[in-house]
Amino acid sequence: MNAIYIDYNGRTACAEHGGAYLKAALQATPNARTIDTPLGDWVRLSAKEAASPGMDCETCDMHKSGHTDYVDPHADTHHDEMSFSMPVF
Numbered sequence: 001m002n003a004i005y006i007d008y009n010g011r012t013a014c015a016e017h018g019g020a021y022l023k024a025a026l027q028a029t030p031n032a033r034t035i036d037t038p039l040g041d042w043v044r045l046s047a048k049e050a051a052s053p054g055m056d057c058e059t060c061d062m063h064k065s066g067h068t069d070y071v072d073p074h075a076d077t078h079h080d081e082m083s084f085s086m087p088v089f
């Protein structure tokens with residue numbers, strides 16, 4: 001089973017990478033559809049939702065695409081998803 005969970009900030013993670021709270025909660029209730037933790041609530045994606053593009057675990061996806069955990073703040077590549085456009089006045 002490769003369930004993907006999403007929190008209210010839009011962060012997606014697998015059970016392994018959602019943090020210690022999510023992991024512990026899933027060990028207690030592996031089939032829970034919603035998981036409330038002190039750091040935020042997670043909702044399990046349906047199989048259909050999880051199959052949508054971009055709905056992978058962010059951490060697994062990062063490793064898959066060869067990125068490391070460290071992102072050079074001065075490197076201007078591969079930041080498309082994380083960069084925000086500031087309004088210009």
Ligand SMILES: [Zn+2]
Pocket residue numbers: 013014015016017057058059060061
């Ligand atoms: Zn993962």
